[in-house]
Amino acid sequence: MNNDYLNRIDNVIKYIKENSNQKLTLDILAGVSNFSKYHFTRIFTSIVGVTPVAFVNQERLQKAVYLLAETNKTILEISNQCGFESVSTFNALFKKHYGKTPRDVRNSVRENSNISLHFSNKQEEFSQLEAYNGIGRNHILKRAWENVITIKELPEYEVAYVRHVGSYLDTHVAWDKLGRWASWQGLTPNNHYFIGISLDDGNLVEEFACRYDACVTLPSGFERSGHTKHVEFKTLSGGMYAVYPYYDTIDKFVLAYQNVFSLWLPDSEYDADDRPCLEFCMNDPAKDKEGKCKVDLYIPVKKRI
Missing domain, CATH: 1.10.10.60 (Homeodomain-like)
Known part of the structure; x- marks a missing residue:
């Protein structure tokens, strides 16, 4: 490490x-x-x-x-x-x-x-700990991470979102509401991104108070008036992100974060930047034959000085 x-x-x-x-x-x-x-x-x-x-x-x-x-x-x-x-x-x-x-x-x-x-x-x-003393660095594991994680530059996104407050395991309510609204507007996964944002660290905030935004990207010039009863709007910051593809059950999602921050980030050329992580949702777990979610996890990073 x-x-x-x-x-x-x-x-x-x-x-x-x-x-x-x-x-x-x-x-x-x-x-x-x-x-x-x-x-x-x-x-x-x-x-x-x-x-x-x-x-x-x-x-x-x-x-x-x-x-x-x-x-x-x-x-x-x-x-x-x-x-x-x-x-x-x-x-x-x-x-x-x-x-x-x-x-x-x-x-x-x-x-x-x-x-x-x-x-x-x-x-x-x-x-x-071996890691603390710099002993036993696993170069094979490091190379494996390098093959999995890619660095991408994202633009700013204008999004509509529905906020969920509570357990991160119960975000489906927000997604259902956003999905219905997006369908009315013709915003589908084929032409727009559906992005989740976990705004609080579950280690620090009680489960009932954790905030999560279910978002969908908007086309340029989207008319926002008349929609505020259903959704809210905001801009997601662009910039450099490390992308980790995840495919497993929702309850193990926290382990993906832990692995990236403990196994990949310390030995990379990057530091975590002060922006929220973005979770690009690539499937509907309810329709997956194994009940798993497919998510591209975007960790905001900056070049280490």
Whole structure:
């Protein structure tokens, strides 16, 4: 794996460990990594194995266990010292991960010194990975990715879209609505692109709040008036994209993203750009004999400097 990517993630991990008592937003961590804010979480998660938010919480909770066992600080003092937004947030996260309240742990931790081991030290695990140490790079796999992924330049697209808010597994409702409207306008897959856009990272946003736009490209000069009851309109940015063809069930689609960001991107000549990924839908899964979706996944990229 590209040492530059690993070094950048390592810098984030060190920053988190040294500043876990401070406010650590995704904007701050993305800035430390020098990755695109839009794609930072995917890159971090694909390499480390947990989201940046989860990693920050792990660091704070392990520090809290130590302070509970080794000091007489109050629960409020420990919560503040470890960087939690409030003592109620601290208590809730602590109980979720340990199954006990901080007070319960304080009463028992000296009798069970291994309780802090319920959380592994993710940086130690990370530093022992073959990829992290630059060992065992799989050149055959790299060549395979080079044969699968192509780089394309896209123009801007004017699109009509229907927004879905909720699970990414339930986007068919938006597609059904858009499909009916597109059919009325004579916009078919034979002459226009149908594009999905996942606007939120499911690792960061609750499933019920994830936003997804089902889009169809429009012909030049399309008259928009009279259609706003059915669809909305916007412009999709053009630019350079890495294209990965995907054919499998919808529930495995997230793995396609993870593979591109963890296996191909670090060793490529490109960095992720700060634009949404585009999912060009090439079939209707409901009509596929295997129930699979055929999607060309467009990852926005820019030449690495």
